[in-house]
Amino acid sequence: MKIYGISGLGADKRVFDFLSLNCEFIPIDWIPPKPKESIEEYSLRLSAVIDNNIEFGILGVSFGGLIATEISKILKPTLTILISTVETKSELRPIIKMLGKLNITKIIPLELLNPPRRVAHLLFGTNQKKLLDSILGDSDVRFTKWAVHELANWKNQERLESVLKIGGTKDKLIPSRTIENVHLVEGGGHFMIVDKAEEISELINGKIKEQQHNK
Numbered sequence: 001m002k003i004y005g006i007s008g009l010g011a012d013k014r015v016f017d018f019l020s021l022n023c024e025f026i027p028i029d030w031i032p033p034k035p036k037e038s039i040e041e042y043s044l045r046l047s048a049v050i051d052n053n054i055e056f057g058i059l060g061v062s063f064g065g066l067i068a069t070e071i072s073k074i075l076k077p078t079l080t081i082l083i084s085t086v087e088t089k090s091e092l093r094p095i096i097k098m099l100g101k102l103n104i105t106k107i108i109p110l111e112l113l114n115p116p117r118r119v120a121h122l123l124f125g126t127n128q129k130k131l132l133d134s135i136l137g138d139s140d141v142r143f144t145k146w147a148v149h150e151l152a153n154w155k156n157q158e159r160l161e162s163v164l165k166i167g168g169t170k171d172k173l174i175p176s177r178t179i180e181n182v183h184l185v186e187g188g189g190h191f192m193i194v195d196k197a198e199e200i201s202e203l204i205n206g207k208i209k210e211q212q213h214n215k
Contacts, residue, residue, distance in 0.1 A: 001024075001055045001057055001078060001212075002026055002051070002054065002056045002057070003021065003023050003024070003025050003056065003058070003059050003079075003081070003208075004026050004028050004050055004056060004057070004058050004059070005025060005026065005028060005058075005061075006028050006058070006059065006060045006061070006067050006068050007027070007030075007061055007064050008061040008062025008063050008064050008085075008193075009062055009063035009064075009147045009148070011061070011064075011135050011139075012135055012138065013029065014131065015061060015193045015194055016193070018193070018197035019193070019197050019201050019204075020197070020198070020201045021201055021204055021205060021208075022205045022208060022209075023208055025059075028046060028049055028050075030143065031046060032140075032143065033146045039066060039070060039150040039154060040070055042067070043070035043071050044070075044071075044074060046067060047071045047075060050071070050075060052075045052077075055078050057077050057078055057080065057081065057208075058071055058075075058077050058079075059080075059082075059204070060080070060081070060082055060083070060085060061084055061193050062085050062173070062190065063151060064085070065082040065083065065087075066085065066150070066151065066154055066156075068080055068081075068082065068085075069082070069087060069156060072160050072163075073156075073158060073160070077162075078162065078211060079162050079163075079164065080160050080163045080164070081164045081166070081204055081207070082163060082165045083165075083167075083192075083193055083200065084166070084168060084171055084173075084174055084188075084191075084192060084193065085165075086174060086178070087156075087163060087165060087180075088156055088157050088158070088159060089157055090157065091178050091179050091180065092151075092178070093174070093175070093178060096151065096152050099148075100152030100153040100154075104152075105149035106149060108145065108148065114136070114139070114144075117129075117136070120132060120133075120136055123173055124172075124189060124190045124191040125170055125171070125172060125189025125190060125191065125195075126189060126190075126191035126194065126195050127195055128191065128194050128195060131194065162211070164203065164204065164207045165181060165182040165183065166182065166183045166185060166200055166204075167179050167182040167183070167184055167185070167188070168184070168185050168187070168188025168189050168190065168192045169185065169186050169187060169188060170188060171188065171189055171192070172189065172190060174190065185199055
């Protein structure tokens with residue numbers, strides 16, 4: 001089975017380098033959103049790189065989890081893996097949903113979307129500070145602003161048929177207490193795709209093995 005990976009907001013495919021998966025793994029590169037493009041429209045365009053003629057799965061991290069969810073609703077993969085993210089709007093923190101209701105995301109200055117590195121280190125809770133700094137430094141803040149707006153205004157309430165959700169007990173951005181049916185990684189922060197890669201790999205490989213056994 002091939003698994004396609006979608007990285008998080010302000011991140012890129014380098015976050016997947018620490019995983020060790022028993023399958024072919026294909027990272028998907030972000031593409032620029034079109035003016036006024038919705039997350040549903042964007043997800044459909046991004047999904048064009050996926051070969052759905054063979055068995056495949058989708059892995060999404062943080063904001064990439066929302067995209068993975070939207071693609072999964074369209075293409076119906078064998079397995080969707082959501083890491084440090086949510087499956088439905090109801091799992092978002094109230095403050096994020098409030099930003100959407102008040103339409104504040106459209107007036108946020110771009111400067112605020114590139115936080116001081118010390119703040120980022122605290123929010124992401126990572127030991128890999130240099131990697132995080134490098135990824136954030138390469139991020140497009142205009143894309144970030146679009147993504148934050150789509151996150152705050154996300155409407156999805158549909159649950160997926162075959163999903164593995166993995167959350168960290170110390171995630172400050174998406175606390176695991178807000179997420180239903182989640183496998184918890186003790187001490188995992190929002191950057192645990194890197195910091196807890198070995199444990200996360202074991203969970204994913206176990207789920208893949210289970211899926212293959214049940215075929």
